[in-house]
Amino acid sequence: MTRKILTGIAGILVALLIGALIMLAEGYRPLATYAALFQFSLFGLSPLATTLKNSVPLILTGLSASIAFASGPVNLGQPGQLAMGALAATLGGLFLHLPAGLEIPLLALLAMAGGALWSGLAALLRIAFAMSEFIVTLMLNMIADFFTAWIIAFPLLDPKAFSPMTRQIDRAGWLGEMGGFSGSVLFMAAAVAMSWFVFRRWRAGYEWRISGQNSLFARLGGCNIDRNFVSVMLFTGALAGLAGGLVVMGGPHRFLKGLGANYAWDGVMIAIVAGSGLIATLLYGLFFSAIQTGSLGMELITDVPSEIAQVLQAVLVLVIVAGREFVRTALDRAEARRQARERAA
Amino acid sequence: MTVLIGILNGMISGATPILLAALGGAFTYHAGMFNIAMEGMMLAGAFGGVMGSFFLHSWPAGILCAILASLVMALIFILFSVVLRTDEFVTGIALNLFAVGATTYLLRQTFHVKGVFAGPGIVAIPKVAIPLVDRIPLVGQILSGHNLLVYAAVLATLATSYLVFSTRFGLRLRAAGYNAACLDSSGVSTTRIRIHALLLCGVFCGLAGAFLSLGYVTLFAENMSAGRGWISLAAIILVSGNPWGIALISLIFGLFDGLGLLLQGSGIASQFTSMVPYIATLAALYVYSIRKKGRA
Numbered sequence: 001m002t003r004k005i006l007t008g009i010a011g012i013l014v015a016l017l018i019g020a021l022i023m024l025a026e027g028y029r030p031l032a033t034y035a036a037l038f039q040f041s042l043f044g045l046s047p048l049a050t051t052l053k054n055s056v057p058l059i060l061t062g063l064s065a066s067i068a069f070a071s072g073p074v075n076l077g078q079p080g081q082l083a084m085g086a087l088a089a090t091l092g093g094l095f096l097h098l099p100a101g102l103e104i105p106l107l108a109l110l111a112m113a114g115g116a117l118w119s120g121l122a123a124l125l126r127i128a129f130a131m132s133e134f135i136v137t138l139m140l141n142m143i144a145d146f147f148t149a150w151i152i153a154f155p156l157l158d159p160k161a162f163s164p165m166t167r168q169i170d171r172a173g174w175l176g177e178m179g180g181f182s183g184s185v186l187f188m189a190a191a192v193a194m195s196w197f198v199f200r201r202w203r204a205g206y207e208w209r210i211s212g213q214n215s216l217f218a219r220l221g222g223c224n225i226d227r228n229f230v231s232v233m234l235f236t237g238a239l240a241g242l243a244g245g246l247v248v249m250g251g252p253h254r255f256l257k258g259l260g261a262n263y264a265w266d267g268v269m270i271a272i273v274a275g276s277g278l279i280a281t282l283l284y285g286l287f288f289s290a291i292q293t294g295s296l297g298m299e300l301i302t303d304v305p306s307e308i309a310q311v312l313q314a315v316l317v318l319v320i321v322a323g324r325e326f327v328r329t330a331l332d333r334a335e336a337r338r339q340a341r342e343r344a345a
Numbered sequence: 346m347t348v349l350i351g352i353l354n355g356m357i358s359g360a361t362p363i364l365l366a367a368l369g370g371a372f373t374y375h376a377g378m379f380n381i382a383m384e385g386m387m388l389a390g391a392f393g394g395v396m397g398s399f400f401l402h403s404w405p406a407g408i409l410c411a412i413l414a415s416l417v418m419a420l421i422f423i424l425f426s427v428v429l430r431t432d433e434f435v436t437g438i439a440l441n442l443f444a445v446g447a448t449t450y451l452l453r454q455t456f457h458v459k460g461v462f463a464g465p466g467i468v469a470i471p472k473v474a475i476p477l478v479d480r481i482p483l484v485g486q487i488l489s490g491h492n493l494l495v496y497a498a499v500l501a502t503l504a505t506s507y508l509v510f511s512t513r514f515g516l517r518l519r520a521a522g523y524n525a526a527c528l529d530s531s532g533v534s535t536t537r538i539r540i541h542a543l544l545l546c547g548v549f550c551g552l553a554g555a556f557l558s559l560g561y562v563t564l565f566a567e568n569m570s571a572g573r574g575w576i577s578l579a580a581i582i583l584v585s586g587n588p589w590g591i592a593l594i595s596l597i598f599g600l601f602d603g604l605g606l607l608l609q610g611s612g613i614a615s616q617f618t619s620m621v622p623y624i625a626t627l628a629a630l631y632v633y634s635i636r637k638k639g640r641a
Contacts, residue, residue, distance in 0.1 A: 019413070060455075074434075093413070121587075125627075125630075125631075127635045128640070129635065130634045130637070131630045132582075135575065135578065135582070135630060136627060138575045139423030139579075139623040139624075139627050139628075142571075142623040143573075143620050146619050146620045147616070147620070148616070149616045150614050150616035150617065153614070156525065162544050168634050190435060209422055222559030259437050262445075265442055265445075266442075268438065269438070269442055272438060272439065305450065305453045307449050307450035307454075308450060310442075310450060311443070311446045311447055313442070313446065314442050314446045314447070315439075315443070317423060317439040317442070318421070318431075318439050318443065321432075321436075321439065322425050322429045322431045322436075325429060325431045325432065326429050326430070326431075327428055333370050333568075
């Protein structure tokens with residue numbers, strides 16, 4: 001645990017250093033840039049609230065990827081599941097008109113169902129036809145992308161809009177702000193807490209984790225591998241779908257072009273950096289969100305384009321992951337050498 | 346008849362980038378690596394191609410820069426997965442995202458545009474008419490007049506097949522995948538073989554990228570590889586890395602790609618026609634799994 005934290009912090013420092021070198025090479029001032037980056041994401045109530053709000057889709061898709069990777073299924077379908085979740089929530093918001101106390105939870109549930117439907121399709125193809133979920137989920141991402149693009153361009157197009165988007169959802173489905181903090185943060189916190197509980201404390205989560213670590217052992221121990229596979233896919237799909245629903249309900253209140261942005265892939269990246277740990281996913285998600293949120297403000301007061309955030313993120317991932325693996329092999333090697341020496345003596 | 350020729354020509358140009366990338370991936374597949382970085386290498390290649398062609402005003406320079414950009418990605422992959430022994434899957438995913446981020450950033454930095462860079466300054470790779478063949482009616486229209494890289498892809502298929510199955514390097518390559526410990530104990534470094542395989546993959550993906558940005562279209566768009574790297578990965582898995590099998594699968598995908606383009610004229614929404622290659626991939630996976638079940 002301590003080693004994980006130490007390599008994480010060291011990795012972040014090295015990555016920021018590499019980022020600084022890139023900026024120097026481009027002729028920017030790294031210190032001033034980083035100062036602006038964190039000034040606009042962490043210092044003050046309003047930047048912090050924005051960072052938290054932006055972290056919602058990152059953390060939820062990251063959690064989805066973390067739980068999937070740690071349990072075995074290579075679910076890389078978060079982008080598609082997020083889009084389908086957002087679509088389901090939008091559909092609900094357009095055609096259901098209930099009081100807010102019912103509408104909001106219902107839309108969240110619909111979003112989860114939308115995401116689970118899309119991941120469930122991949123699970124079905126895997127169980128019934130042994131089609132690798134890895135490629136299937138990737139292909140379903142593209143299909144969901146085009147499908148939602150069609151929905152918002154034709155059947156649900158807002159006639160008053162200049163670019164493809166739906167009408168706004170019922171006002172009862174809007175997630176308001178509480179003390180400057182978006183209501184979607186509450187949903188995220190609940191989802192994180194529940195995921196942690198299911199994954200770490202429930203029997204189902206135990207079976208998932210064991211199946212992920214050693215599928216043969218899990219089967220001999222009496223776990224139903226297929227059933228666990230399906231339930232993990234449904235659970236992680238629902239998480240990614242919820243991310244999409246919350247983006248719609250807390251943000252533009254409609255499905256518009258480019259809604260999913262790069263959230264889901266960033267989420268996958270976060271899961272990878274976090275080594276599929278749930279708490280680590282939460283922390284790295286907040287950190288990545290801080291970088292993304294701050295980069296927009298940074299662009300305003302420095303010349304550095306906000307796209308540097310994407311470069312910084314990828315460098316972070318590579319450096320932290322490689323550092324972690326490198327330390328592990330180095331320690332293993334030292335241990336092996338020590339044992340060899342003991343045996344020789 | 347013109348429709349048929351249109352479909353066939355669409356098929357050939359749709360197949361080329363997938364074929365080139367998949368041939369590159371075939372080397373790493375045979376070397377026993379789980380290389381999923383073709384997508385990122387191709388994207389980097391596409392960007393490098395536009396850079397080289399625009400600033401050096403020539404398409405050969407564009408191709409060269411495309412290969413160099415893709416090789417940079419391959420070198421990063423080597424550094425992380427072979428030298429530092431990071432998980433290949435993780436490295437691949439991170440590298441793909443790095444390619445998207447870096448090209449988007451560089452697009453903004455060098456050309457000061459967001460999304461798409463197109464301009465008359467980009468020199469496209471020329472189309473080549475094959476002498477004699479282009480005089481034959483019908484056959485000439487189908488076989489001749491394609492982009493130079495289309496013919497390069499055909500040669501690449503031949504070369505890959507020869508390299509993998511008929512040379513000492515190919516034997517070692519397959520040994521690295523079949524039994525790495527055995528290869529190491531016979532005095533050949535598996536690490537070195539894998540590095541060579543990745544470099545070859547970089548070159549091929551660079552060519553695929555150059556075809557995307559200087560042949561298929563003459564522009565660079567954010568994330569323009571659009572999942573072709575993943576489709577090429579599927580193609581490799583479907584035929585267990587056999588170059589001729591890859592060529593066949595790529596042509597089938599190209600056919601659906603071309604059909605999608607053709608259907609756009611018929612009133613079906615373009616979003617659905619764009620889905621076709623991805624659905625075709627799912628269908629191919631389905632057929633593959635059914636066949637495998639039948640054999641077992």
